[in-house]
Amino acid sequence: IGVGARVRPPPRLPERLAVCRAEAAAYGRCVQASTAPGGRLMKDLCAQEFEALRSCFAAAGKKTPRGGL
């Protein structure tokens, strides 16, 4: 099975994703909507939603102290 060669996420990635659940869901919905009939997925289609997710993710990385929430 397998995924790309170097899969070693920093330990706090899951916690940070949990903090940004709303942003992640918004981005996910945007991508999923493009898979519906008539939709077309292309580069940066959901750039706005992703930017929100990424900035939340970055902020969550800074705020949370070592060892998670």
Place this chain on the structure above:
Amino acid sequence: MCLQVALPQEMLRLRGLSHRWWRPSALGIPAKNLGLRKVASGVSPPGSPSRRALNIFDRDLKRKQKNWAARQPEPMKFDYLKEEVGSRIADRVYDIARNFSLALDVGCGRGYIAQHLNKETIGKFFQVDIAENALKNALEMEIPTVSVLADEEFLPFRENTFNLVVSSLSLHWVNDLPRALEQIHYVLKPDGVFIGAMFGGDTLYELRCSLQLAETEREGGFSPHVSPFTAVNDLGHLLGRAGFNTLTVDTDEIQVNYPGMFELMEDLQGMGESNCAWNRKALLHRDTMLAAAAVYGEMYGNEDGSVPATYQIYYMIGWKYHDSQARPAERGSATVSFGELGKISNLMSQEKKSQ
């Protein structure tokens, strides 16, 4: 929406016919020589038939990944899938009402099948794997075993050696599956049986789709991150072509819930199941990972926030031919029509009366 990656066996069918099958040079196995023995190297020599025929997976890398996984402080944390499938293979061995004096496990890992079997059923177990760390950290078992470090693609055993060959979740990384199956057939004794399990084409489809969608949206294109798998209808043909008789192939799905995509990927790495295809992308972009985790959670996530991952498992059973095995009756020898199957009980009682 999500594309299936080209299947290696389909490519092979086009190309594989032109070359001769390679036979292992029989090294023999001195029965008293127990313990770890280095017999064959995991790397195919350059210019060997397999390199010309088909070379999808980096076997050297796979060996490193498996060695790394087996070296981890708590390898049992990631053993759940191989444990489960190993026990299901063991069940299938027990289904056969017979004892096996000599058995072989191809790609044994830490011995996931042998630990579920007992010494009354199996006399002696030969365990073959490409990762020496897995052999060294083998699980406890009551059957006397011999560990052999060798490549699944190059079995160092004589013809007609084993009564039973098993293999669990290892053959999906083999470059030349037809040849691997042929070698298994070769080392089996006549009337010996092969019982195997490998990952099927629907394995990890959620992960495959999430990565493809995320990569398309972030980077404008995608490359394969999940390895190609065999299709189930190819498996029957492959077994048949390798010389096996009385085939049984069935599929099963195991669904595992993970807290999120990151944990799933960590576990795959812990199992030594990271991708080792030559055409893999060296690095998954950090943004793409984040995007894929979000898509995975939204498209497949459970209500409690966890995400499911599907593992499709093919189980296969094949027998090496022997005169004593039951054969289909000759054509035209039937005395009753299929149309009368509904009245079978009447026919049976009539037959009893006439006897």
